[in-house]
Amino acid sequence: MMLPGLPGLSDLRIGFIGGGRLALALAIACRSAGLRVASVASRRRESAEAFCGQVEGCRASDAQAVSATCDLVFITTRDDMIESIAASVRWRPGMAVVHCSGATSLSALDSAVRDGALTGGFHPMQSFGDPLAAVRSLPGCVISAEAPDAELARVLGELIERLGCHANWLPPGVRARYHAAAGYPSxxxxxxxxxxxxxxxxxxxxxxxxxxxxxxxxxxxxxxxxxxxxxxxxxxxxxxxxxxxxxxxxxxxxxxxxxxxxxxxxxxxxxxxxxxxxxxxxxxxxxxxxxxxxxxxxxxx
Ligand SMILES: NC(=O)c1ccc[n+]([C@@H]2O[C@H](COP(=O)([O-])OP(=O)(O)OC[C@H]3O[C@@H](n4cnc5c(N)ncnc54)[C@H](OP(=O)(O)O)[C@@H]3O)[C@@H](O)[C@H]2O)c1
CATH class of the missing domain: 1.20.120 (Four Helix Bundle (Hemerythrin (Met), subunit A))
Incomplete structure (x- = not known):
């Protein structure tokens, strides 16, 4: 059976699970680039609602609803929660599930692969301590991406370009050492x-x-x-x-x-x-x- 492909960037519905600092900065940057940020889920409802207050068109929801209504979902919780969150959600075949951790292996998203989703990594080489400052400094940054599937690689590549950033493609199996190295200039x-x-x-x-x-x-x-x-x-x-x-x-x-x-x-x-x-x-x-x-x-x- 042919799976539906990912839509082009302008039709792509982007969602976030984990409404923290990186997610907010990335969502604002996506909106400013004319992209659709459709929904966000967070541990606390008030975090998701505060997030939506700053990202036009975004709705506060739960993680399962983010999966049901988005084409590309970023899991933007703490690194050590990515795997359990990925396993707690049912994903749709053909959709994309991407984490933003530098060091975490893509195998943390294996349960999404079992549901038929495409998985990847998207790690901006920038500090997100202050989300609004991060939005300003994002253009020109490098985003390290990993996507075993060519279609997701194309979409992430286009997204990186639309954000005014540069792509650094990571081969499989190097994330922990890639991220250890990034500690030196930071x-x-x-x-x-x-x-x-x-x-x-x-x-x-x-x-x-x-x-x-x-x-x-x-x-x-x-x-x-x-x-x-x-x-x-x-x-x-x-x-x-x-x-x-x-x-x-x-x-x-x-x-x-x-x-x-x-x-x-x-x-x-x-x-x-x-x-x-x-x-x-x-x-x-x-x-x-x-x-x-x-x-x-x-x-x-
Ligand atoms: N910060 C950086 O400079 C930076 C740079 C590059 C990459 N990253 C990566 O980006 C990711 C997020 O980092 P961050 O700094 O943005 O973290 P953060 O500010 O601590 O945000 C994490 C968010 O996850 C939410 N959360 C916790 N448990 C959850 C659950 N069970 N379901 C849904 N949401 C849950 C929390 O929500 P509540 O507010 O609702 O409690 C919190 O707002 C990490 O993988 C990190 O490695 C961060």
Whole structure:
């Protein structure tokens, strides 16, 4: 039996199960792009109604009704609830069920596949802490998509384009490592800056004062990376082969405690690797001396 295909974008009825931050931002962006957001279900009725207040034409419903009335349903609950929600709903053959989690495997949607639905992943590489700010910053972002079925891949590709975003297609089986990697340009920047702030705080600098000094530096670093690439744009003593300064850093951080030293030496080891990749790479002597300094035992035990 031929299944009905997914309608084109302008006729596609889009629904959400989970009326949280990402769902609201995505729904507003879809509406602004002239698409139909038909219904939303959430754990609390008031969340769904508040959602509808901001998304024209959208009706608050329950999850089963979202499945019955939409062609493309985004499951936008917390990652660990996707599988049980997918299993609690009866899906229609030929419709599409898509989750927005970065790390969760598409196998979480296997019960929808058993009902005959097409399944996929749709993970915007953007932060949705504030939905209205996210709507503004969505155009130009990358959305990582996965869709084993060609028809759903076409629809998701068109949707990504209509939202003004760029598609990054994920092959099967890589989601957890894809998402782990995405932590480096996001949450780990917070961790790096936190360490820098905490070191300055040891002589009484307030965190906001330290951040004010670090942020322009961090932005400048990103601009240089964009202009000259990761290795060739890298600043700092390792890139200059300045082993003496690295040794002074290690000794100073050792005095603050083993955790500060260990964090620095582990990052610095990777910095040496990257400096070796520069067009004018580190010379072997500098590289050996820096690595030996990093490998020395901590004097604070
Ligand atoms: N936030 C981000 O920056 C971001 C970025 C990329 C991808 N994502 C992904 O997007 C998804 C949603 O994240 P989020 O940050 O938007 O989460 P969120 O703000 O916590 O929203 C989740 C929503 O799920 C609803 N919910 C909980 N249990 C439910 C149930 N049984 N049935 C229906 N709805 C239920 C909650 O509804 P009530 O309000 O009714 O309690 C809540 O509003 C996750 O998969 C996440 O990994 C998030």
């Amino acid at each position: 949450q780990f920047i917070n961790v790096l800056l936190r360490e820098a702030v905490s070191i300055w705080s040891t002589w009484g600098v307030a965190p906001e004062v330290a951040l004010k000094a670090f942020l322009p530096m961090a932005r400048g670093t990103l601009d240089s990376i964009e202009a000259r690439g990761l290795a060739d744009s890298m600043p700092g003593p390792v890139s200059r082969g300045d082993a003496k300064t690295v040794a002074a850093h290690v000794a100073a951080l050792d005095a603050l405690g083993p955790a500060h030293r260990a964090f620095y030496t582990s990052l610095c080891g990777r910095t040496v690797d990257l400096a070796m990749e520069r067009a004018q790479g580190l010379d072997d002597d500098a590289c050996r001396t820096i690595r030996a300094t990093l490998a020395e035992e901590s004097s604070s035990g």
